[in-house]
Amino acid sequence: MDISFIDLTAGSVILLFLIGFVGGLVSGFIGSGGAFVLTPAMMNMGVTAIMAVASNMAHKFPKAFVGAMKRHKFGQVDVKLGIVLGISAEAGVLYGAGVQETIRELFGKAGSNLYVSSVFVVVLAIVGAYVLRDAYKMFYSKNPEEEKKTKLAEWVQSVHIPGTMMYFKSIDAKISVLFTIPIGFATGMLAATIAVGGFIGVPAMMYVLGVPGLIASATELVIAFIMGMGGTIKFAWAGYVDIRLAMIILAGSLFGVQLGAIGTTYVKPYMVKIVMGVIMMIALMSRAVVIPVYLSELGEIDPLAPGTITILKNLSFGLLLFALTTGAVIVFKALIKGMREHRAKMAAENAVPGTFSAPEVDVVEHQLSPTGRLERIMLVTDNSEHSESATAEAINIAARCKADLFAFSVLPTPTLGSPLGQNTMHDVEKKAVVDRLLKVRKQAEAVGVSCEILLGHGEEPFAEIVDQAEDSSMDIIVMGRSDTNDLVRSMVGSTAEKVIGHTHSDVLVVPQGGKIEGKGIILPVDGSRYSDAAAVTVQNLVKQCSAPVTIVSVAVDERLKEDAIVHAEKVHQFMKGNGLDVKVDVRVGTPSEAIVASARENGADLIVLGSHGRTGLDRLLIGSVSERVIGNADCPVMVVKL
Amino acid sequence: MSVEHRRAVKRTLIYGTISIILYALLYHFEMDILELSQEGKWNFYIPMLIAFSFSIVHGNFTGQFWDMFGVKAKTTKK
Structure with a gap:
């Protein structure tokens, strides 16, 4: 040869x-x-x-x-x-x-x-x-x-x-x-x-x-x-x-x-x-x-x-x-x-290319504490039904809190695919996503909420979302939860979980069909500063929308029950001092399961918890309570970040 | 520069370095690799292995390369 x-x-x-x-x-x-x-x-x-x-x-x-x-x-x-x-x-x-x-x-x-x-x-x-x-x-x-x-x-x-x-x-x-x-x-x-x-x-x-x-x-x-x-x-x-x-x-x-x-x-x-x-x-x-x-x-x-x-x-x-x-x-x-041309256009609209318009600084109106602040809400939507409930909730919150709504979608950067129109396909997809964003804006404007829309491109959707929230000074990210549970998802983790792991903004994850109607808020506490931050957030939320609050403290076994009671009582006193009447629910068991069970039994429609923000190996070894709660809860879950 | 962006830059630079090392090794062992490839048969795994490792490493490097210089896909804002 x-x-x-x-x-x-x-x-x-x-x-x-x-x-x-x-x-x-x-x-x-x-x-x-x-x-x-x-x-x-x-x-x-x-x-x-x-x-x-x-x-x-x-x-x-x-x-x-x-x-x-x-x-x-x-x-x-x-x-x-x-x-x-x-x-x-x-x-x-x-x-x-x-x-x-x-x-x-x-x-x-x-x-x-x-x-x-x-x-x-x-x-x-x-x-x-x-x-x-x-x-x-x-x-x-x-x-x-x-x-x-x-x-x-x-x-x-x-x-x-x-x-x-x-x-x-x-x-x-x-x-x-x-x-x-x-x-x-x-x-x-x-x-x-x-x-x-x-x-x-x-x-x-x-x-x-x-x-x-x-x-x-x-x-x-x-x-x-x-x-x-x-x-x-x-x-x-x-x-x-x-x-x-x-x-x-x-x-x-x-x-x-x-x-x-x-x-x-x-x-x-x-x-x-x-x-x-x-x-x-x-x-x-x-x-x-x-x-x-x-x-x-x-x-x-x-x-x-x-x-x-x-x-x-x-x-x-x-x-x-x-x-x-x-x-x-x-x-x-x-x-x-x-x-x-794109840069020039963006500069004319008071925005850095690829970001939403910058917030207008208003010294009098601006809430000082960033914890629980709800002035700029970023809704992350894709073209699926998973984000429908998230969209409805983001609009509701924006209407109730007189906040600005920003709807954001990410598409993969078009890359090498195959001949005959990978780019045309990208355009078809882009049109579908932009149409969806325009529909969201129409929905928001119908209830008097102003809504800016933006479509970004990136390799990793979660990184684009995290960057966008930071660059555009968002207070909270609202996103849907995908219920698919295949092998790839468990390997790479869902986008919502990754966003929670990396962002500094609060995140509200809304499962399909989830609605916040003020029926009740579950506040899990564990004595950490993260759960303290969640408590402050709940206090701010109740001011905007009154709802019965239940403090849930979970001990992994009977011996630690005393500690769990102390943690719950500390937050209880703080809430009481601020004029809020709250219920205390101390349980023994697996934290995530106990929190979800408490939400179900109390008929609550929102769980607010603090995130330890573990990422990488740490998260893999220890696991994240918030991740499991998000995965199993029937109601929306707000993860408060410090 | 956001934390995510800084992480991406760091990752890109790491992959870039590994990529350079891989190419240097390919250059250094050029003759041996060619000889083994030419023999064919069970040596088929050599080019396959090289192709896979280079693509993953170099692909990860170039994936974020242009982003580092602010060259990004257009965003649509309305």
Whole structure:
């Protein structure tokens, strides 16, 4: 077997890094894996086609894994569908890689190059034309079409073949695996040929199976991971992976991908499509011009003069560089112009970019103690039903306390996904979230509450929420509780728990259906300064909305009951001194269970507790009472932070 | 700069350092790695392992890299 790795000089390393960076920049912007520029670029540097594809796959599959995990966090992945398609894609990859090797054995390097280049030209011509048509339609339509299930998808979902049916939650229907197998196989086969499989996978999922676009593009990452790993093993088994090339390109491309993805948020969606289509067409030409070279090497046409071969090869490389440079210039220009305009706009609105308007300083009205202050309320909402009760409560509190309401949502920074519109998907999602925020504002304004809305982007939703609350001086964060309890949630923890662990603002977590109607407040105490802070907060709350208060003090066993009574009595006296009549409930047992039980038995509709704010290892070892109370309580829980 | 932001910067710098070390090791053992990769067969795990570790470390580094310089996705405010 003839496997020769190219020599890497300092110049070629820099060139590879730059190609990686620009390729990443462009692919982050247009949402494609970028293999359609990276594979030809490697081939232009003298790497054989099979090695270029193999090395490309090796740098892509771990990226797909990281991407799939990230999108799963935002609930966009249909894991089952991904695995089912991934397995058949794997078969396609193995078959496709086999075809590659056979062609290489039968027709040599030129044959392999010709095969890959021809597939490239055909696929890029079809997809590029489709993308440009889409851009044209988007440009002339004020309201891009809503996603509709195609007739084909309706038919596929209606077919019932006994023994082959499988349920997929993303489409909420049963589909015969006889439809998924060919889709997966074709995706895998294309991936093994040109290192890009999403060209088939995403549209097939959307148009044939009826999977929503957003989920299709996220699920494709699972397929990309499974088949990428299988393909890499297959190629590496035969010794074709040049890991140096893959890793140098990766070094540059990861810098570029992030920047490109950020760039998409500053431009109109049709612009993204135009850039994508144009680059695909130029990459197509770049491959097409060298086809005569391979044909002449195979003896299919008359031999070309050495001068002609050099010219064609240089022209091919030049076209590719031109495609990349054009893309990079457009992305940079869009990013710089967009950011500058955004900053100017924000400055005019008395806000730092990415934050809510700053509070107006009013010396007379401002409450001095920050404990229990409810002047600036930040509602964190997502597009799910989990945040509906939280929304209603945030509006109620703002109305009752004459506070300002700020509704905030976080979307993942669009990152490398799959071709055919990851960015469009991001726009669809963004529109849904902004619509939801506007609805919240309408709801608030209907009861006379002013509401500012803001949509941020970030890698970690909790960190964005915590930062936003701090930057915009929020007194309390109101958020919903998700009831999902799957493995990933227990591994990464819910967003609410992480926010509580890191923020300095108070947090009100409202479970679905939870309502604060003044039926009763439960105040758990443990003698710490944290529970003292909760007591002060309750006192302030009762001033705004009268409700019977029950102090709950829990001893883990009988021997500590005396201490629990002392703690409860201390707070009781404090409350009494401030003119509040409160009930005392001392219990023995597990603190979180006793608190939740007391709330149920007393018919309370709010639990206010102080947080020790443990994070990291400490929290893992000791656990957090507030976390368990939040997880098990039927009513809203307010966590007071110091 | 908020606490979260400072933590993110620290994390980014740590990943950046590990990333540089990994690349230095790749450069240093270039010939051995190539030789083993070329043999193929059970050595397939070598490029796989390299690809995974580099992606995770370098990905974590670049994920927050631009954020450190204030280059962030656009926020929508109405």
